[in-house]
Amino acid sequence: MNAPNVSGMLMLILPEVVLSVGAMITLLLGVSGADAGRSHRAAMAALATAVVGVVLAIGMLTGAPLAPGTTFIANDGFRWTLTALLCAGTGAAVVLTEAYDRRAGVARAETPALLLLAATGMTLLTAARDLMVVFLGIELMSLATYVLVAMHRTSARAAEAAVKYFLLGAFSTAFLLYGIALVYGATGSMQLEGIGSAVASGAKLPGLLMAGVALMLVGLAFKVAAAPFHLWTPDVYDGAPTAVTGFMAASVKAAAFAIFLRITAEAFAPLLADWHPVLWVLAAATMVIGNVLALGQQQIKRVLAYSSIAHAGYLLVAVVSFSAEGATALVFYLVAYTLATMGAFAVLVALSDGTDRPLVRQDLAGLRERHPWLALAFAVCVLSMLGFPLAGGVGFFAKWQVLQAALQASVPQQTLAIVLVLSSVVSGGYYLGLIAPAFMQSPVPAARPIPAPPTGVRAIAIACAVVVLVLGVLPSSLTRLAQRSAPSAFAGGPTVATTIQP
């Protein structure tokens, strides 16, 4: 692999360049011009940047065949599909945070700028093939997100959430960094490819390597909120501004899964027999714990927080399947999950009254009468998370892909598949608990009148629901895209997976 020249190198990180330049412009717009509308102009600039990111990524996907990347930046379908997804998620988050902050009276230009910076980190994570780049991406994403959680400075709950998130996030980053150091010590390489070949040829210091892998997995499990490393999630999701919660639940999680899959596929594949049982247990525990604990929650954001933990469990099943099918399922699932999560959170943003009072199920009562279209969109998105066919649209095929990957793995994972569907049945209890009040109860008078939801928020909710429904009837295009997006490490077939013990 030749070292590309400077312009080739820049082309490889073009989305990251665009996003970070966009972030600077957004910040500048936030301090220039007339006071009125500053934050709005900044948000529009951020939205435009995110759209450019989407267009760039789609252009790479649909354009000429991808040139091979370098040893530290990947240039494959996996990267570009997820980059498009993450930029789209960021764009939606820009619109939602602006509406939410405006309602709370704290609209600032820093929020969209921070979202773009987080997006830069996230897109780096989809591309990273070197542990330094991984670390860079994770820190960029995480630091921006810590601040986003704390943006509502007068809210004690947000402050608490931010401190909690920051401390635990820093803690998990320390695990990851320590793991990176040990893996480097054991293999002498920072590049995933180099680590992979060093491990395959037998590490000189197996104990050191194992410790490094374990620490890295712990760090990554923190980031994707897998049980038992999920404890921060409900509190942080609950305390953060609702729109930021949506961003974290959808995009931050997707980015963390992107790098999770790439590291396991490219660097740790030869050690599959060692980490496979660990992830197996993590996946099963995450599905069960997320779904069961969600049942008892009254606050909607906590329900969705635990539900996002459960979804992390489903996604881990795709990782554990460790095959091209598993990677396909992961990409497919992330698209479906992002759509459903963004749609549902858009409805929650539309319903928030501008205070940091937590939304409870009662706030959804009579939603059908107040906002029939939002109620329908909410139902579709929630049913999509449940994985219901037709009414839940693409969510069903997402579950299908994961089940297919689990059963087609070189060692079929029937038990995980059954744990998945049984815990999904449990999830029916709380998902319907969100839909039922919207359709079966009369509205209760709100303590504070809730203004009509802004057009952008409604558009996002309804667009997400429509795309969910359309892809739920005609999933072919997304299936093909996801199939093209498996990382190249899986291209050779399941040869590396033969070492899994059942």
Next chain:
Amino acid sequence: MSAAVLLVALVAWPLIGAALIAVLGRSGEGDSSSGIDARTLALGVFGLEAVLAIVLAVSVHATGSAWLATADAAWIPEIGARFSLGADSFALVMVVMSALVLPFSLLATWNEVAKRRPAYFACLSAVASGLMGVFLARDLLLFYVAWELLLIPMYFVVGVWGGTAAPRAALKYFIVTTLGSLLMLVAVVYVWNAAGGISFAYDALAAARMSDAAARWCLAAFLLAFLVKAPLLPLHSWLPDAQREAPTMGALALGLKVSTFAIARVALPLFPAAALAEPMRGTIVALAVAGIIYGALLAVVQPDLKRLVSYASISHVGLVLLALFAFTPTGAQGAMLLMINLGITTSALFILVGIVGAQRGTFAIESLGGVATQAPLLATAFIIVTMSAIGLPATNGFIGELLSFLGSWRVYPVPTLVAIVGVVLAAVYLLSAMQRVVFTASADVRPFRDLDLRQSIAMGAFVLAIVWLGIGSAPMMRMLAPAAERIAARQLPEGRVNFQGDGPVALGTEGAR
């Protein structure tokens, strides 16, 4: 119109109709918004659906293939799913029966639901689409989607338009049936994968190479999904709750025998060998027989008329399952006739119970009574439908029960005897309920209104069907005979019929074939 177009239209039209009702419909009196009365629209949707079903039924001709009509189009080529529909004689009769029950039920319950009529009828219309999809699918993924399509609109029908305890009953219904269908989903993926992961066509999947144990587990998952919804004994408790709370049309749609159809059409032919395996088969038969007696006994002591009908239908499902799992052609034919006739009779019973209950505001049998003196038409309909539910000769209920018993007697003599006891019990609870409602004067002396014109037309149609199928079911039995042979031999319609044993009863077939 070609048969393929009709098949697609049967599935798609109710979905289009649901959208039309939701968008154009208006709630009726007191709703000043522009639009068409949702009930009129729904009647149009269901009416056209019935016409489509009848046109399909008269336009198909027996061909060499068992499929009388097929339609096929690409759907998701990546996983081999096709939009593939087909009707054999059994599916055709179920389609016609369901498509006819819906518009007449709507006529009979014209004023029952007052709030948010457009959404109500849109949900019911979506249910109709799901029903047709289950009956007509030839692709397992399509079948699964149609099967699940039944669930969400029905959840809303029960939960939103039901009685006071409805949201809870609806949730119970949803969770219990989802448990079954998600385990079935794992089995679907497994079978599809075992068959090479390239096709969902029933016959391709039936050829999947699987170990005996895997086939048994998969069959168990399919049967669990279907038997939960049937319902079979220990899994039945959601049904009386849901049917008691649901509005009449919801209750009767829950009572259409979709799940037993699915057992005969999907579960048994996909796993022909596993279906014979013990202890599953014996367990199902034992539970079916227990359900016959248990449902009947609960119906005997039931003070609530609507729950009584619900328990009666649990008891009746036991008969269908016993006949089906005997795997004799006669038994299969009896089971099919029972499914069709129970669909008609139970629907008529729910309608009558709804009419009587709505007038008194309660379903407590002790508060109902004296229909005969004040509402002669209502009383007559009540008596005829009750006779049909008991299985009196010359009503539609008789021939199905008789054939079921004949078919299961050879294989399961003792369970059949117990089942016959259950039928005697049915006479006890149905006759005593009828007697108390129709003839005994109750403490409540408010007068009963008789059937109005719409209700008279609807009940007239039901009574006509009951009598006609009671004395003239020979053509239908001839039609169903080959399908019954296939079920007994656990063959898919395209498979080769290969069975030994007693032949199906085909009255008057001499010279006809």
